[in-house]
Amino acid sequence: MRSSNRGNVDPFIVMDIMEKASVASSLGKDVVHMEVGQPGTSAPKAALDFLEKTMKKDPMGYTVALGLPQLRKKIASLYGEWYNIDIDWNRIIITPGSSSAFLLTFTSLFDVGDIVGLGNPGYPSYRQIIKALDLIPKFFQTGKESNFQPKPEDIYNSDVQGLLIASPANPTGSMLDYKTFNDIHQISDEKNIALISDEIYHGIEYEKKAVTALEITNSCYVINSFSKYFSMTGWRIGWMVVPESHIRRIERIAQNMFICAPHVSQIAALGAFNGKFELQKNLLVYKENRDVLTKGLSEAGFKDIAHPDGAFYIYADIGLFSKDSLSFATEILDTVAVAVTPGIDFDPVNGKTKLRFSYARTTKEIKEGVRRIKSFMKKRNFI
Ligand SMILES: Cc1ncc(COP(=O)(O)O)c(C=O)c1O
Numbered sequence: 001m002r003s004s005n006r007g008n009v010d011p012f013i014v015m016d017i018m019e020k021a022s023v024a025s026s027l028g029k030d031v032v033h034m035e036v037g038q039p040g041t042s043a044p045k046a047a048l049d050f051l052e053k054t055m056k057k058d059p060m061g062y063t064v065a066l067g068l069p070q071l072r073k074k075i076a077s078l079y080g081e082w083y084n085i086d087i088d089w090n091r092i093i094i095t096p097g098s099s100s101a102f103l104l105t106f107t108s109l110f111d112v113g114d115i116v117g118l119g120n121p122g123y124p125s126y127r128q129i130i131k132a133l134d135l136i137p138k139f140f141q142t143g144k145e146s147n148f149q150p151k152p153e154d155i156y157n158s159d160v161q162g163l164l165i166a167s168p169a170n171p172t173g174s175m176l177d178y179k180t181f182n183d184i185h186q187i188s189d190e191k192n193i194a195l196i197s198d199e200i201y202h203g204i205e206y207e208k209k210a211v212t213a214l215e216i217t218n219s220c221y222v223i224n225s226f227s228k229y230f231s232m233t234g235w236r237i238g239w240m241v242v243p244e245s246h247i248r249r250i251e252r253i254a255q256n257m258f259i260c261a262p263h264v265s266q267i268a269a270l271g272a273f274n275g276k277f278e279l280q281k282n283l284l285v286y287k288e289n290r291d292v293l294t295k296g297l298s299e300a301g302f303k304d305i306a307h308p309d310g311a312f313y314i315y316a317d318i319g320l321f322s323k324d325s326l327s328f329a330t331e332i333l334d335t336v337a338v339a340v341t342p343g344i345d346f347d348p349v350n351g352k353t354k355l356r357f358s359y360a361r362t363t364k365e366i367k368e369g370v371r372r373i374k375s376f377m378k379k380r381n382f383i
Helices: 013-026 045-057 069-083 097-109 124-132 154-155 178-190 244-257 264-271 274-300 325-336 362-380
Strands: 094-095 115-118 136-141 162-168 194-198 220-227 240-241 314-316 354-358
Touching: 013 244, 045 264, 069 094, 069 240, 069 264, 094 244, 097 162, 097 194, 097 220, 097 244, 115 124, 124 136, 136 240, 136 274, 154 178, 162 178, 244 362, 274 314, 274 362, 325 354, 325 362
Parallel strands: 115 136, 115 162, 162 194, 194 220
Antiparallel strands: 094 240, 220 240, 314 354
C-alpha cells in the first residue's frame, strides 16, 4: 500500500528498551528500571479521590476544546505561586499530554519546509514530530561549556523560523539561566523566530527554580504537562500557554485534531492541586536519588557526568568503554538486568558514546541499580 515519506520517522529507542525490559520481567527477571522517564509513583491521592467523587455524578462527556475553565484557572494560579507572574487563564489551553501540544504548536506556527532549531542532545520525539510535519530540524550542538543548552550566538547565526528550548532538559537535566534565556529571547524577537519553551520538568528542580519563558516575554508558546512533577504520565494531560492573539487559532486546530483532552484526566488534574504535600515528598526522593546515582556512577568508573539542575536524569559519557551505546545498554540489561537508555535516542551521532540513567523511581531501586552497574563494570574490567 502507498505510504508517505513523512511517516518514515525513527523509533523511540527507549520504548524498544522498555519493551525488552518488560519481556525480561515477564520471564521472571528482576529488572531495575532506569530507562523510563516517568515517576514510579501514582497520581497524587487527592487526584484519585477527587476523580472518584466526581465520576459518580458527572457523565464525563466532551469538554470544550480549550479545557475545563476551573482547571485553566488553577494552572494560571500556579504561575503566580511558582514564578510570581500573573497569567490570564484564557491563555492556558489543556491538551492530551504535552506531546499533542507539540503538534498543535508546530501546526499553528510553521509551514511545510520551515526550519525549527533545537538543542542536541534533546528529547527524541521533537525531531520526529518535526519530520512527520514536513518541517526541518536544525540542531544546535550543545556541551558542558554551554551547560547543554543552545548558545545565543549559534541561534543568531542560523536561519531558523522557530526555536524549541527545553529547561530543565531531557536527557541532561540542564537549565537555562535568566540572562541566557533573555538573550535568546532578544535574538528571537529581532529575527522573528517563534520561541517555544518546553517546561515539562518545571517543579523538579534542585538548587534553584527554573525560569519560565513567561517571566521574560508573552510572545512565546510554553508547553507543560501533568506527566512529571504531578506524576501522571498515563493520564495524558498537559497544557500550553500561548499569546492572546493565538488562542482562537489553537482552539480551531485543537477542536479538529482532538476535540478535547480526556475529561477524566482533566478532573484528576484538578484534584492533583490538592496533592502538593505528596508531590513535594516525591521531590525529596528524586533529590536523594540524584546524589546516590551521581556518587555511584562515579565510583563505577563513569568520569564525565553532566550535573543535573532538574528533571530526573543523568547523562553520562561511556566513550572510555564503548563506541556503541545501544549494544552497551543491551549488554548491561542482559548481564545485570538494569535497563538504561542509549544516548543515540537523544543525539544520533555523539550519543553513540553516552547513556541516560533515569532516577525517577524509589531510592531502594536506584541503590540496587548502582550496585549492579558497579558489578557489571568490575566484570568487564573497567574498574
Ligand atoms: C522533554 C520532554 N518533553 C515532552 C515529553 C512528553 O511528555 P507528555 O506527552 O507525557 O506530556 C517528555 C516525555 O518524557 C519529555 O521528556
